[in-house]
Amino acid sequence: MTLRRFACILLAGVGTAAMSAEPAISIAFPRAGARLPAITNVYCIGAVATNISATLTVNGATTDVYRTGAFLAMVPVRSGTNEIAAVWGTNVLKRMFTVAQPPPPQPTDKGAAPQPRSQHDPYKDLGIPTNAVFAASPPRGRKPSDVLVMVDAGHGGSDTGTISPHGWYEKDVNLMQARAIRDELRRVGFKVVMTRDDDSYPPLYSRPRNAWRMKVDAFISVHHNATAADSNPRLVRHTTTYVSNAKGLPLAAAIQRHIARELGHIRDCGAQEKSLAVCRNPAVASCLLEVDFINLPEGEAESWDPARHRRVAKAVALGVLDWMME
Ligand SMILES: [Zn+2]
Structure with missing residues (x-):
């Protein structure tokens, strides 16, 4: 899941390398020309090439560079x-980037008033009948070989999802994580289908x-998460599973229990309610x-470690098995 404002543009290869050892700096956030509040606590996220040990400063303050070259500057970025x-x-090597002030608020278009919430049918836009039911849930007493699981790799195609400090895409x-989950579920005996198994974007x-x-x-x-622009990701890092009904x-709850146990060093925020298109399925x-x-x-x-993908996949499979016994 990502916030649209986190769809950043990777600005790689800053300056032409007069010396081969010159480090390239890429900035994943904020994106070029971003419009942010005048006083902001946006943090700067990016990466510096790892072939040289350079000291990195952001607005004059030294910031740690990880072994991988990624950095998260703990210095608020200024407008300007x-x-x-x-x-x-x-x-x-200096790299300047400008953060513009947001545009003034526009008058509300009276003709395009949002639909009152009480009239909104959360299922209508999915094209699924609200009362659609075809099997007992959870599927108690059935063998994994009689249970079909759909694994959805979030985003895809031109929808990159969040962009990481090195400019890698969440999609x-x-x-990678979805494939590991598919493989583990199949190993346990489940039938599994994927919404995508390539870089396409199923609507x-x-x-x-x-x-x-x-x-x-x-x-x-x-999915993999990203913080809002004004919060420090180091403070809010957590793992969670969202549900809409x-x-x-x-x-x-069953899957999250196992993931939290497996990723013990990451704060467990449990299963949380949120209205999400892919989770509002009544059936x-x-x-x-x-x-x-x-x-x-x-x-x-x-998140890019294949061993971690396998650990999370195991946790998901254990969660699905637990769920079937509830
Ligand atoms: Zn996502």
């Missing part, structure tokens, strides 16, 4: 001009709709994993 500098030996790590609502049409028993969407809650127990925060350098490094 900000500066990142890499210093190595007697060399200095790619979601797919958002088609994912729960196909889960309904294919009569799957469980729908598990795989009572049908999905036992599944989400299929559905949940959405936010495994970790990939805009945090630690979260980025761990």
Whole structure:
């Protein structure tokens, strides 16, 4: 899951390398020309090439660079001009970036008033009948080989999801993690289908709709999180599983219990309620994993680790098995 404002543009290869050892700096956030509040606590996230040990400063304050080259500057970015500098030996590479002020608020268009919430049918836009039911949930007493699970790798195609300090895309790590979950569920004996197994973008609502049409028993969407622009990802890092209705809650709670146990060093925020398109399915127990925060350098490094994918996959499979026995 991501906030749109986190769809950052990677600005790689700053300056032409006069010396081969010159470090390139990339900035994942804030994006070029971003419009942010005048006084802001936005943190600067990016990476510096690792072939040289440079000291990095953001607006004059030294910031730690991880072994991977990623950095999370703990210095609030200012509206106006900000500066990142890499210093190595007697060399200095400076990189300026500008943060503009937000546009003035526009008058509300009276003709386009939002629909009153009470009239909003949360299922209508999914094209699934509200009373659609075709199997007992959870599927108690059935063998895994009689249970069909749909694994959804979040985002895809031109929808990159969050961008990490190195400019890596959430859609790619979601797919890697989703494949590991598929493989583990199949190893345990479940039948598994994927919403995508490549870099395509199945339309958002088609994912729960196909889960309904294919009569799957469980729908598990795989995402990685990012903080809002004004919060420090180091403070908010957590793992959670979202759910949008009572049908999905036992599944989400069982999976989250095992993921939290497996990722003991990351704060466990449990199963949480949120109205999400892929989870509002009235017919299929559905949940959405936010495994970790990939805009945090630690979260980025761990989220791209295949061994971690396998550990999370095992936790998910144990969660699905628990859910079937509830
Ligand atoms: Zn996402």
